[in-house]
Amino acid sequence: MSLLHIDTLDLSFAKTPILRGVTLGLEPGEILGLVGESGSGKSMTALSVMGLLPQGARATGRIWLDGQDLLALSERQMCALRGNQIGMIFQEPMTALNPLMTIGDQVAETLMVHRKMPRAEARAIARAKLDRVGLPGPRFPLSLYPHELSGGQRQRVAIALAIALQPRLLIADEPTTALDVTTQAEVLNLLRDLARAEDMALILITHDLAVVAGMADRVAVMRHGQIVETGPTEPLFRAPRHPYTAQLLAASTHRPKAAARPGPAAEHEYFCQEEAAGISSWQKYSKSDAALLRVAGATRIYRLPRPRPFAPHPELRAVDDVSFQIGPGESVGLVGESGCGKSTLTRAILGLDPLQAGSITLGAHPVGPGMPQAARADVQVVFQDPYGSFNPRQRVETLVAEPFHLTGRPADWQDRVAAALSEVGLAPEDGAKFIHEFSGGQRQRIAIARALIIRPKLIVLDEAVSALDVRVRAQVLDLLATLQASHDLAYLFISHDLSVVRNVTTRCLVMQAGRIVEQGPTEALFTAPRHPYTAELLAAAPQIPPAWMEDRAHATPLV
Amino acid sequence: MVRYILKRLITLAASLALASVVIFALIEVTPGDPASFMLGLNAAPETVAALRDQLGLNEALPLRYLQWVGGMLQGDFGLSYTYKVPVADLVADRLEISAPLALIALALSTALALPAGLWAASRRGRAGDALVMGATQLGIAVPNFWFAMLLVLVFAIKWQLFPAGGFPGWSDPLAALRALTLPALALALPQAAILARVLRSALIETLGQDYIRTARAKGLSRGAALTRHALRNALIPVLTILGMQFSFLLAGAIIIENVFYIPGLGRLIFQAITQRDLIVVESVVMILVFAVIAVTFLTDLAYALVDPRLRRPA
Numbered sequence: 001m002s003l004l005h006i007d008t009l010d011l012s013f014a015k016t017p018i019l020r021g022v023t024l025g026l027e028p029g030e031i032l033g034l035v036g037e038s039g040s041g042k043s044m045t046a047l048s049v050m051g052l053l054p055q056g057a058r059a060t061g062r063i064w065l066d067g068q069d070l071l072a073l074s075e076r077q078m079c080a081l082r083g084n085q086i087g088m089i090f091q092e093p094m095t096a097l098n099p100l101m102t103i104g105d106q107v108a109e110t111l112m113v114h115r116k117m118p119r120a121e122a123r124a125i126a127r128a129k130l131d132r133v134g135l136p137g138p139r140f141p142l143s144l145y146p147h148e149l150s151g152g153q154r155q156r157v158a159i160a161l162a163i164a165l166q167p168r169l170l171i172a173d174e175p176t177t178a179l180d181v182t183t184q185a186e187v188l189n190l191l192r193d194l195a196r197a198e199d200m201a202l203i204l205i206t207h208d209l210a211v212v213a214g215m216a217d218r219v220a221v222m223r224h225g226q227i228v229e230t231g232p233t234e235p236l237f238r239a240p241r242h243p244y245t246a247q248l249l250a251a252s253t254h255r256p257k258a259a260a261r262p263g264p265a266a267e268h269e270y271f272c273q274e275e276a277a278g279i280s281s282w283q284k285y286s287k288s289d290a291a292l293l294r295v296a297g298a299t300r301i302y303r304l305p306r307p308r309p310f311a312p313h314p315e316l317r318a319v320d321d322v323s324f325q326i327g328p329g330e331s332v333g334l335v336g337e338s339g340c341g342k343s344t345l346t347r348a349i350l351g352l353d354p355l356q357a358g359s360i361t362l363g364a365h366p367v368g369p370g371m372p373q374a375a376r377a378d379v380q381v382v383f384q385d386p387y388g389s390f391n392p393r394q395r396v397e398t399l400v401a402e403p404f405h406l407t408g409r410p411a412d413w414q415d416r417v418a419a420a421l422s423e424v425g426l427a428p429e430d431g432a433k434f435i436h437e438f439s440g441g442q443r444q445r446i447a448i449a450r451a452l453i454i455r456p457k458l459i460v461l462d463e464a465v466s467a468l469d470v471r472v473r474a475q476v477l478d479l480l481a482t483l484q485a486s487h488d489l490a491y492l493f494i495s496h497d498l499s500v501v502r503n504v505t506t507r508c509l510v511m512q513a514g515r516i517v518e519q520g521p522t523e524a525l526f527t528a529p530r531h532p533y534t535a536e537l538l539a540a541a542p543q544i545p546p547a548w549m550e551d552r553a554h555a556t557p558l559v
Numbered sequence: 560m561v562r563y564i565l566k567r568l569i570t571l572a573a574s575l576a577l578a579s580v581v582i583f584a585l586i587e588v589t590p591g592d593p594a595s596f597m598l599g600l601n602a603a604p605e606t607v608a609a610l611r612d613q614l615g616l617n618e619a620l621p622l623r624y625l626q627w628v629g630g631m632l633q634g635d636f637g638l639s640y641t642y643k644v645p646v647a648d649l650v651a652d653r654l655e656i657s658a659p660l661a662l663i664a665l666a667l668s669t670a671l672a673l674p675a676g677l678w679a680a681s682r683r684g685r686a687g688d689a690l691v692m693g694a695t696q697l698g699i700a701v702p703n704f705w706f707a708m709l710l711v712l713v714f715a716i717k718w719q720l721f722p723a724g725g726f727p728g729w730s731d732p733l734a735a736l737r738a739l740t741l742p743a744l745a746l747a748l749p750q751a752a753i754l755a756r757v758l759r760s761a762l763i764e765t766l767g768q769d770y771i772r773t774a775r776a777k778g779l780s781r782g783a784a785l786t787r788h789a790l791r792n793a794l795i796p797v798l799t800i801l802g803m804q805f806s807f808l809l810a811g812a813i814i815i816e817n818v819f820y821i822p823g824l825g826r827l828i829f830q831a832i833t834q835r836d837l838i839v840v841e842s843v844v845m846i847l848v849f850a851v852i853a854v855t856f857l858t859d860l861a862y863a864l865v866d867p868r869l870r871r872p873a
Contacts, residue, residue, distance in 0.1 A: 052775055055684075075780070083778030090776075095769040098788050100866060109787075110777045145867040161777060 002064075003028045003168055003201050004049070009061035011044055011053070011225075018044050018057070019225040028168065029199040031192065033216030033233065035206060035248070037469040038440075041225040042205045046171045049203075050088055051078040065169065084114045087162030091174035093155035097146040103130070103157045104142020110164040129160040133190060151338075152183035159190065166198055173205045180337035180496060185540035188215055207469065209252045210499070210542035213237060221245045237548040247471060253549060254474035255503040256481035291325035292457055292490050293349065293379075297358030298322045300344050318344040320514035321358065328457060331484065331491045333501035333522060335537065336511035342494050345511070346462055349492070350381055363457065377406045380451035384463035386443035390435040396421075396446055397431030403454045420449040424479060441472035445479065452483065458490045466497060477504055498541045502526050510534045560863065560870050567859045571852055578848040579631075583624050586841050592616075593640050596835040614640065627841065636842040641834045646842045649827060656726055657816075657823035660739050660746070661808035667747035668754055668804065675751070676758025676797075681785055683763055691755065698752025707745035707818045714741060724820040742819045746812060750804045757800045761793035768792070794865050802858035806851040 004026040011019035019041045026032050034042050047053050049063055051070060063070040065085065070078070082088075090096050097106055107126035111117055123142055130140060133156040146154055155175060162170060172191060176184035192215055195202040204215055212219055213233065220230040221244065229242040240246045300319040307314065319341045326332050336342050347353045349360060351367040360367040365375040380403060383389045390399055397417045404413060418428035424445040435443060444464065451459050461480070465473045481504070483489060495501050501508060501522065508522040510531065518531040529535040594610040595602060611617050615626070630637060636646035679691035715723035721741050727734045765771065766789050774784040813825030824843065831839035863869040 050776060052772065079778050079780050081778070082776055088776040090769060090772065092769055096773045098770040098774070098792070099868060100791050101788075109774075109779075113778045113783075147868045158773065161773070 002026060003030075003066060005062075005064040006045070006049070007062040007064065009045070009048060009059060009063060011041075011048060011057060011059045013054075013057055017225060019048070019059075022061075022222075022225070022227055024220055024227065024230070026169070026201050026203065028201055029195065031195050031202045031204060031215055031217045033204050033206065033212030033219040034222065035209060035212055035219060036222030037207060037248075037471065040222040042222055043173055044225075045222070046088065046173055046203065046205055049169075049171065050082060050086060051075070052082075080114070083110050083162070083167070084165050085167050086169045086171065087165075087167040088171040088173065089155070089158045089162050089175050091177050093151045093158055093178060096158045097154055099146055101145075102142060103135075103140070103144050103146065103149070106157065107161045107164055108142075110161045114165055125164065126160070129164050130157070133157075133160045133163075133194075134186070135160070150183075152179055152187060155179065155183075155187055156190070159187075159194070163194060163198070163200070167200065169201045169203070170195070171203045171205070174207070175204070176211065177206070177208070181498065181537055181542075182337065182540040184211075184542070188542070191215075208542065209237075209248060209470070210544050213544040213548070214542050221248065234548060237544060249544075249549070251470040251474040253499070253503075253544065254470075254477065256474075256477045290328075292328045292330075292363060293326040293492075294361045295325065295345075295349070295358070296323050296360070298345070298348055298355050298360055299357035300341075300348055300353060301356040317514050319348065319355075322511075322514075322516050323358075324509055324516060324519060326458065326490050326492060328490055329484065329488045330507065331493060331505040333505035333508040334492060334494045334511060335496065335498060335501050335508065337496065337537075340511045341514040342511055343462070344514075346381070346460055346492075346494060349460060350379060351376060373406045377403065377454045378456050379458045379460065380454070380456040381460040381462060382444070382447045382451050382464040384466050386440045386447065386467060389447060390443065392435055394434075395431065396433050396435060396438075399435065400431065400446060400450045400453055402450060407454055416453055417449075420453045421446075423452065423483065424449045439472075441468055441476060444468060444472075444476055448476075448479065448483070452487070455487070456489070458492065460492045460494065462494045463496070464493075465500060466495060473500070480504070498526075498537065499543070510537070563863055563869060564860070567856055571856050574852050575849060578852070579628055579845060580624070582841060582844050582848070583627065586837050587620065589837075591835050593835045593837050597640060631842070631845065637838045639831075639836055639839050641831075641836045641839075646839050649839065650824070650843060650846060653822060653824040653827045655729065656739075656821060657809060657812060657825065660743055660812060660821070660823060661805060663739060663743040664746035664750065664808050665801070665805055667743055668751035669801065671747065671751035672754035672758055675755040676762060677785065677790070679755070679759045680762035680766065680789075681782065683766075688759075691759070695752035695756050698748050699756075701749070703745050703749050704814045704818050706748060707742070707815055710741045710745055711818075724818070726821050738819075738821070742812070742815050742821060745815050745818075746808055750808070754797065754800055754804070758793060758797050761796045762789050765789040765792045791865060795862060798858055798861050798865070802854050805854045806847075809847065809850050 002025045004024070006022055006024040009019055009022040010017065022041070022045055024032070024034075024045070034045065036042050044053070044057075048059050049065075049070065051073070053059060059071055061071065065081070070081070073081070097103070101109075104123055104126050107129055108119065108122035111122040111125055112119065115122075127137060127142060130142070131137060135153060135156050140149075140153070146157070149157065159175075170191075175191065176187050179187060188211065191202060191204070194200060204212065206212060216233050218231065219233050219236050220227050221236075221242065222228070223244050229236065229240065229245045231241075236245065237249065240249060298319055299317065299321055302316040302318055303313040304316055306312070322341075322345060324332070334342060334345070344353070348355055349367065351360075351369060351371045354369055362375065362378050365371060365378075367375075367379075397414065400417045400420055401409065401413050404410070410416065414431075417431050421428050421430055426442065426445055426449070430438075435446070438446065447464070448459075465476050468476060477500070480491065484491060491505070493501060493505050505522045507520065508525050509516050509519040510525070510533065511517070512533045518525060518529065518534045520530075525534060526538060529538055592607070592611070594614060594616060595607045598607055598610060615623065618626075627637070634647060636650065638644065639646050639649060642649065675691050675695070679688045682688045711723045714720045722738050726738050729735050762785070766785065768789075771784050771788055774788045775781070779787065809824065812823060813829055815821075816823040816825040817829070824847075828840060828843045830836075831843065
């Protein structure tokens with residue numbers, strides 16, 4: 001008999017349907033991947049099982065867990081089930097734990113709520129559980145507070161408290177989305193291992209098909225509150241039956257067409273010869289001989305608080321002797337894990353922060369906080385968050401025209417705004433609207449229009465597509481490729497997502513602890529990494545096995 | 560933790576030094592010569608000059624400032640111009656009433672606000688919440704002196720449960736407490752209304768946090784998540800308001816003390832201002848500033864007790 005059986009679950013908020021006829025089954029010990037884009041109803045399905053739906057939600061249908069209908073249970077009965085029979089972990093480990101409680105108490109609480117055991121006994125079990133999730137006693141005493149742990153470690157604590165009572169079902173809602181690739185790989189391994197070893201069924205909710213490919217026994221694909229396709233993982237990837245599944249798969253491995261590039265193998269060979277001859281790589285990959293951006297020995301040092309009064313300030317070398325160049329029209333990727341200095345380097349390139357050593361020049365101008373406004377017009381930036389990077393009270397035309405304060409607003413600024421909006425695939429009339437009227441993908445297009453409007457030579461794309469759904473992301477990447485060709489733009493593409501960097505850049509820099517540990521042509525670097533850290537990153541990045549995708553290469557057009 | 564306390568202590572000392580300069584300067588630029596005020600309109604200029612000399616008003620400003628600060632550091636606040644007694648004794652007498660009054664009011668306001676805020680937050684958007692919100696709105700809108708008179712009308716005149724005013728002294732503690740009950744209540748209610756609203760909104764914000772969802776996923780009931788996880792996290796803004804309220808209750812009781820004819824600190828400073836007893840004004844204001852800064856310091860310590868991130872910065 002199946003452990004969990006969701007039978008035609010409907011869910012609505014104030015008569016707006018959210019879920020429609022969701023039917024799902026899960027065997028004991030099985031790992032089910034629940035995939036879909038944002039708003040497809042994945043999390044709502046999970047919260048329905050937990051009985052933790054937001055106020056005002058109305059669920060109908062049946063959710064059978066071990067022969068018990070969860071929707072028919074009282075709140076008190078659900079409290080007894082939650083944490084006991086069903087555990088759940090969430091996306092954001094930084095905020096998922098109570099900042100004022102020790103990790104030991106938080107894990108012990110699960111035990112004390114359900115088994116009326118004394119605190120000492122609960123803490124002893126909590127110790128064992130934290131050991132189990134990879135937080136061994138000597139280094140991670142129970143008395144630690146969440147802020148003393150990294151994101152990955154906090155997610156381990158969250159897992160420990162969810163599995164403390166060995167629930168039959170664990171729901172993980174985007175458990176690794178906020179984590180770095182190497183940490184993601186560790187946490188996914190832990191989850192898989194727990195499910196197998198403790199015979200615990202796992203629902204893994206994610207937008208990332210590559211994560212599912214490596215983890216799940218079965219996959220269910222959701223769209224608009226419905227399950228469109230479900231089946232064993234490999235056959236589903238090899239031969240998706242529903243067109244939407246095929247679109248998702250195509251989008252997640254999408255490579256923009258306009259990015260013309262030489263063959264990888266030949267490129268690598270050529271690169272090595274050139275390097276031996278002492279010609280730096282940017283000269284070959286750029287169309288002209290003069291570098292656009294030159295970063296030479298850039299070093300950014302932060303002073304940390306003194307450990308004792310009158311002791312010297314310790315220093316953090318956030319960016320440490322970094323050198324590279326970007327040629328006009330070139331696409332360069334910068335990858336590295338959080339805290340490696342990517343953002344600090346970005347701020348320095350944008351001329352927002354001073355350097356302690358080295359120099360950055362853009363064209364003929366030195367870059368720094370005191371640089372002339374007009375020189376700043378050559379570099380623009382697009383940030384990750386399509387929701388937070390706009391003033392909600394200004395009309396789109398004002399937002400897009402913002403960079404003109406660097407150069408002075410031309411008389412025909414409104415025409416230029418209209419032209420920029422058309423270029424990014426929006427209507428000129430959209431200029432009169434406000435930002436909340438647009439979707440995430442459209443907002444990112446507006447951000448690109450804002451960057452384009454003063455005709456910069458370099459656009460820094462700081463995780464610019466990371467928050468977008470795969471299909472929207474593919475469209476935005478296509479747009480970027482088209483614009484690059486038509487405007488001869490150079491891109492510095494900063495991302496933690498290796499597959500995106502691989503698909504859109506020609507050259508790539510790998511950053512670790514403030515240093516560039518490896519740089520070279522993207523394909524060469526991805527196929528034959530030379531630095532162990534690059535190899536580690538690549539090994540950790542989840543990937544859909546290429547063999548699964550062979551059967552229908554180039555088959556499905558994007559919608 | 561030691562480092563945190565040391566930092567706060569340094570801030571405390573610096574604020575006090577700055578405050579003393581500002582107070583001294585303000586009193587100096589205020590028009591009205593205490594000597595001529597004390598001697599009346601018809602005093603001969605020579606007499607005024609002699610009195611100024613005697614009061615030390617003719618000496619250089621920096622010297623007078625140093626004398627004033629130096630005296631205070633040794634507990635010598637000078638002699639009151641009008642009463643001719645040490646200011647320290649005057650203040651000590653009044654503090655015996657004002658400090659307990661402020662403390663009782665603070666305790667009352669916390670005791671009222673805590674359950675009201677918790678209750679409203681747990682019933683957000685429902686009738687109970689609306690009731691608390693309406694009542695607290697009223698509590699903030701109604702001036703406390705008017706509320707004080709209402710209390711006198713009902714509890715002192717109609718039912719004669721409490722005295723309508725005056726203070727019998729601490730020789731009879733029960734009578735003294737009875738005399739302070741209505742003033743404390745009048746002071747506490749508007750404060751409780753503010754505090755309850757702050758607590759409610761802080762709780763509601765905390766209830767939206769991810770760790771509350773984690774707690775619920777562990778199997779905690781709504782109520783348990785509220786009291787075990789949300790309350791302590793919501794305490795920081797509440798502590799801030801509480802700290803500010805104590806200072807207000809100590810210094811801002813002037814009106815209530817007048818309504819109830821209680822010889823407290825507020826009335827002392829009020830009288831001193833009208834009589835140009837500048838030395839008393841200076842000293843009392845300085846003591847109030849000290850109280851405010853000391854309470855802020857205690858609030859900072861309370862933050863650190865509540866929040867481990869302040870004890871051991873990562």
